[in-house]
Amino acid sequence: MQGMKVWLGAGASSLAIGLGMPAWAQTPPAQEQQVSQIDDIVVTARRREETLVDVPISITVQTGEQLENRGATDITALQRVTPNLTLQVSRGTNSTLTAFIRGVGQQDPLWGFEPGVGLYVDDVYVARPQGAVLDIFDIERIEVLRGPQGTLYGRNTIGGAIKYVTRDLDMKEPEFRVRAAIGTKNQRDLVLSGSAPLGDRVAVGGAFATYNRDGFGANHFTGADTYNKDVIAGRATIEFHPSDNLFFRLSGDYTEDNSNANHGHRERPVPAPLLALVPQTECRSVFANVYDTCAGLGDGNQVINKGVSLLGEWRASDSLTFKSITAYREGVTHSNGIDFDNLPGPILDIAAGGTVYEDNQFSQEFQLQYSSDRLQGVAGVYYLDATAGGQYDTILQAANLTQGTSGSVDTRSFAIFGDFSYDLTDRLAISVGGRWTRDTKDAVVFKANYAGLGSPIVGRNVAPAQILSDYTASDTYEEFTPRLSASYELTPEFNVYAAYGRGFKSGGFDMRGDATATPATKNGYAPEIVDSYEIGLKGAAFDRRLRLSTALFYSDYQGQQITTQQVNPAGTGVVSFVDNVGSSTIWGWEFEGQARLTNRLTANLALGYTNASFDQYLAYVPNPAAPPAYIQTDVSASRQFQNTPEWTANFSLAYAVPLSNGGDVSILGSMSFRSDTSMFETPFPEVDQPAYQLYDLNITYTSPDSRWKVGLHGRNLTDERYRTGAYTFAYTPAAPATVIYGDSVIGFYGPPRTVSLTVGYTF
Template sequence: MPLTQQKKKLVNHSAAALLALSSGAAGMAHAQQSSGAPASDGETASDVQKVVVTARRREETLQDVPVSVTAFSADQLSKQAVPDITALAVALPNTTLKASRATNSTLTAFIRGVGQADPLAGFEAGVGIYIDDIYLARPQAAVADIYDVERIEVLRGPQGTLYGRNTIGGAVKYVTRKLAPKTDVRLRGTIGNYRQTDGVVTASTPLSDTVRIGGTVARFKRDGFGKNLFTGADNYDKDSTALRLSAEFTPTPDLFIRIAADGTQDDSNPKNGHRLIVGRTSGAPILSNVYDTRANLTQAAGHDQEVTAHGVSAVVEYRLDDRFTLKSITASRKDKSWAPIDFDSLPVTDMHVPALYTNEQVSQEFNLTYTGERLQGVAGVYYIDAQAFNKFDTILAGAVPTSTFTSGDIGTKAWAVYADGSYSVTDALSLSLGGRYTVDERTASIYRQIFLGANGTPEMGNPGAIPFRIDTDLRSGLEREDKKFTPRVAVNYKLGADHNLYASYSEGFKGGGFDPRINIVGGRLPLAQARAGYKPETIETSELGLKSAFNGGRITTNAALFYSDYQDVQIPGSVAIDTNGDGRDDSFAGVTTNAGKAKIKGVELEAVANLTRDFMLAGMYSYIDAEYKEYIVAGVNVAGQRVFQNTPKNSANLRANYDIALPLMGRNGKVSLIASVSYKGATNQFETVSILDQESYKLYDASIVWTRSDGKIRAGIHGKNLGNERYKTAGYLFPTLGNEGTVTAFYGNPRTVSATVEYRF
C-alpha cells in the first residue's frame, strides 16, 4: 500500500477510535441518567458552567482549544482540599508530579514520558512551571502550597510557540486571582492528624478607583509521619511559611499593571529515607515503619535544613485597540537550600551528602496578541539570565574514609522569538501555525577534590581536612551554544456545534549542558568529552484529539491519541566508581547519557458528566507505551535493558460529587459528598529495573463539605489515602558504596484526615 494511503488509513482509524472513546464515555453517562433521576432536573444548557483557560495566551473554553489541557478551578481545589500541585497528578493523564527524594519542596515532574528528575545545577526541567506566565527555571521550592489561585492549567506535549520559555514535555500554569473591586478578606484554617495546623489569611482593598492592594500570609505546620529513632526528631514533618503581596493599577480602562512579590521559607527537618536492605557490615535491620529513620546527619556546613525562595514581578498589559494587546512580563527570582542528605539513613557516617543549592534568574518577555474576526494569535520575544550553583561533600566510609568536595556553577542565557496564529478558514475549519527560534547559551565552572577522612571538607565546614587529589578542575572554558527552530501546525474541524476534532504536529527542544559531578581523573572521563558537555534533546509529537459535548454541554469528553519521536534524551545519573583500581567502589560520579532514540505513544481520555443538577461524575484514563530504541553505553546498544522512569503505563481516576441541600447554622446551603479512587500502574524510579520500583497501587479519598448559599462560609472534613497505602516515590541506589550499602526509599503520604473552615467577609 502506498505511504500516503497508509497515513490516510491511520488517520481514519484514529478518528474512529476517538469517536468510539467519546461516545462510550457519553453513553455511560446517558445510561446513568436514564436509569435514575430525571434527565435535566430543570437544568438547561446555559446553567452548565464552561471552563475558560488561557492555554493559547487568550481566553477560550476548554472544549474549544485544540490543545491537550486539564484545568482545576479554585472552587474545585478548595472543595477537595488539594494541598499542592503534586496532589493533582492522580487526576491527570500520563502525568507524574512529586517531591524529589529527600525534600519537601523540590519538584520532579514528568508528562508523557518527558521530564527531569535531577535537581542539580546543569539540568533543566522537562516540564515548565509557570506562575502568571513567569517561568521557574529551577525545581527547588517549586512544590508550592496552593493558595490565592484562580485556577491551575496543565498542558501536555511540547510548549514553545505560545510560551516564553520552551518546555519540551509540557507546562503547569498557576493563574493567580486578580484583586477584587471591593474590600475582600478571606480566612482558611485547617487542623488534622499528625497535629496538622494550617492557616491562610488573604486580604485586599481598593485605595481608589484605579489602585488596589492585597496580600496573603500562610502558615503550614505538621508533625512527622515517622520519627528519627537516633535523634528523636520528626521525619516527614512540615514547617513552612509563605507570603504574597500585590498591587494593581488601572490608570485607564486600556492599561493594567500588576506589581507582585512572594516569598516562602521551609524549616522542616531533613527528610530521610527508609532502608530496604540490611546493613552490609553492621547487620542493621530494616525498620518496620517506612517513615522512621536512624539518620545522624542534621546539618549542612553548620546550617539546619532550610529552603528559602522569593521573587518580584511586574506585568504591564496595554490594549492598543479592540484587536491588539501588548504585554510585558518582567521577573526576578532567587532561592537557597541548605540540605543535609543522609543517604545511608543509619546512626553511622557511611554515606553523607551535606549540600547547598542557590539559584537566581531574571527574565523579560514582550508579547503582542491579536484578536480578529477570523485570525487570532500571539507573537513575542523572551530572554532569561539564570545562574544555578551547588556545592556539596560526598562523605564515604570504607577502608580509607574520604570526603569529596564538588561544586558546579552553571549559567544560562537564552533568548527566543516565537509566534502562533489560528485562522478560521470557514466557520467549521481552522488552521494554526506557529514557530519558535531559540538560542541557549551555557557556561559552567566545575571543581572536584578529594580529602582524606570522613569529617567533611574545608568548603563545607572542616578547615583541617587533608587534601588528597584533585579529580576535576574545569573552572574556566566550559561553554556551549545550542540553536533550534521548532514549528507547530494544527488543524481543527468542528464536526458540529458540540464536537471539535483536531490534529497537530509540534516539535520541542531543550538545550545541552554540563554535568557538575563529572569526574575526569577518578572516573576516567576524557577531557574532551567533559568540555563538550551533553547534547540537546528534541521531540517530535503528533496528536489527534476530539473534544465533545453532549446533552447541552452537561457531559463533556476529551480524547487524544499521540505519538512522539524522542531523540538524544538527556539522562543524568550518578554511578558508583572505583577510583584506585582495587576492585572496590569508593566514590560516585555523574554520568549523563544522551540516549539516541525513543518512541512514545499513548491515549488519554477525560470525561465529566453532570448527570443531574446535584450529581457529577468525572473520570480519567491514560495509557502510554514509552520505549528506548537506541541507548549506547560503551559502544553497545543497551536499549532493551532500559526503561522509562516516572512513566506508569496505565493511570486512571474516578471521582464523584453529590450535592444535598441542607440548612446549617440557620442559613441555607448544600453538603457535597465527594469521593475518588485513583490508580497508578507500576512505576520505575530509574532507567534500570531495581528494588526501588513501585508496583501498581490505588488511592482512595473522600470529603464531606458544607457550603453556605452565599459562598461566604465553607467547612469540610477530608480524608486522603484512606486505604493507608504505602507507595515509593523516589530513592537512592548505591548498594556497593560505604561499609553498609545505600538502598533507601521515600514514600508518599500515609492516611491523613483534616478539617477545614473557610470564611469570606
C-alpha cells in the same frame, strides 16, 4: 494488572453511562428533569483567553476551589486527577519538584540541570525545581498542558507546562478570606487573603499562609520528626488602571520552608562487613515504619524562594494589545545535606556545610496580541539571565575518603516566537507557530578526592589528594521549534483537531562529572528534541450535561539527557554521568470526561496510557580491560522509562445535598490508580513501585450565603504505602569494594492516611 482491570471496568461503566444518556434523557424521572449544564472553562494555554474546548492542546484544569474541596495542600495533588502526569516531591527533599508528562521530564534537581516540564507562575517561568512544590493558596486555577509547548512557552517544556494562575484583585468591593485547617499529626494550617480597591483605579491585595504538621515518622538517632511540615508563604499585589486601556500589576512573593531534612528509609539491613561502624543495634535492621530513619547527618533544613514581577498591558486598539512581563527570582537552600545511608555514621553522606544550593534569575518578555474576526495570535521576544550553583561533599567512612563537588552555571537565553490561528471557514481553523531559541551556558566544575572525612566545603582544612575535574566550559545551543494544528467543528458542540509540535531542552555540563573516569564530560551534553504528533476530540453533549476530551499522541524523542549515578567498583567514589543516551518512541492515549448525571450527582473520569520504549540507550559501563575507566555500549533492551506508569486513572463521584436553610453539603469520593513504576531507567525491584490505588473522601458544607465553608477531608483512606523516589547504592558481594557505600538502598514515600478539618469564611 488486576487493579487495571478494575479501572478499565470502571471506565467502561462510566462510558456506558455516558453513551446510554440519550435513553435516560428521553424518559427522565420527574425530579431530575431540570439537569444543570456543566460550565465552560476559560484557559490561557495559548497566551490568550479561550474556552477549553476550542484549544487544540491536551489540557487538564483544576480551579483553586476544586483543589480546596479535595483537601489538596500543594500542586502534587494534580497527579491524582491528571492523565499521564507524575508530579511528586523529589527524593531527599521537602519542596523540590519532580515532574514528568507522557514520559518526559527530569528527576535530578542538581544545579545546572533543566526540568523537562516547564513551571509558570502568572506567566513567569520558574527555571529551577527547588522550592517548586507550590502550596495551594490564593489561586484561580492551575492548567496542565500535555505535550511539547516549545512555541509559546519555549525552552524546557518538551514534556509540557504547568501554569499556576493566581486570583485577580476585585476592583469594586473589598474582600477578605480566612481558611484554617487542623488534622492528622497535629496539622495546623492558616491561610489569610484579601483585596481592597483604593479609589476607582487602584487595588491592593495579599495572602499569607502557614503550614505546620508533625512528622509521619521519627529519626531514631536524633529524635527529630521526619516528613514534617513547617512552611510560611506570602504574596502581595497592587493593580493599577491609569486609564481604560492601560493596566499594571506588581506582585511579590516569599516562601520559607523550615521542614526537617527528608533522609528516607533503608530498605536493606546493614551488611555484615559494616556492622562495626553501626554500634547502635536498633539502626542495623529495617524499620517497620517506612517514614522512620536513623540518619546522623543532621535534621536542619531551610529552603527560601522569593521573587517580584511586573505585568504591563496596553490595549492600543480593539484588536491590538501590547504586554510586558518583567520578573526576578532567587532561591537558596541551607542544609546539612542528605544522609544517603540513613545511619548514624557518615558511611555515605552528602554533606553540604551550610549552603548546598542557590540560584537567581531575571526574565523579560514582550508580547503583541492580535485579535480580529478571523485572525488571532501572539508574537513576542523573551530573555532570561540565570545563575545556579552549589557545593557538597560525598563522604565515604569505610574508605576514609571524601569527594568534594562544587560549581556553577550561568545561562543566557533569547527567543523570538509567534503563534497565530486563522479561521478558514466557520468550521475550519488552522494555527501556525514557531520559536527560535538561543541558549548560552557557562559552567565552572570542580571535583576532587580528599583523604579523610570532609573537605574544605564543610570547613576542613585539607588539600586534595586527587583532582578529578577542574575546568570551565561554555557552549551555545540553538533550535527552531514549530507548531502546526488544524481544528474542525464537527458540530456546534464538538471539535476535532490534529497537531504537530517540537520541543527543545537545552544542553549543558554535568556538575558532578568525573573527567578522570569519563574525559568526555568536559564537552558537555547536547540538547534534547521531541517531535510530537497528536489528534484529539473535545466537546459537549446532551445539552452540555456531558463534557469529554480525548487524544492520541506519538512522540519521537531524540538525545535524551539521563543522569546515572553508580558506585565505582574500584572503590574510588561515586561516578556520575549525564549523557545523551540515544532515542526512544512514546505513544499513548488520554481521556477526560465529566457527566452531570442528575441535578445532584456528577461523575468524572480520567484515563491515561503511555507506551514508552528506548530505541537506543548508550550507557557507560566499567571497562574490565582498564579499570576504573568506562566504555559506552547500547543497553536499551534492559532499560525502562522512569516515573512513567503505563496506566494512570482517576474516577470520582460528587453528590450535592441541598439543605433546608438554603446551604448545601457536597460529598466527593475518588479513586486514583497508577500502574507499575520504575524509579530509574535501570530496573531495581526492591524500590520500583508496584501498581497501587488511592482512595479519598471529602465532605464540604457551604452556607446559604456562600460565606462559610467547612470541609472534612480524608486522603489515602486505605493507608497505602507507595514510593515516590529512591536511591540505589547497593552492595554487591561479587564486587567487595562496593561495601563502602553502605548497601544504601533507600526509599522515599508518599503521605499515609490523613484526615483534616477545614473552616473557611469570606468577609
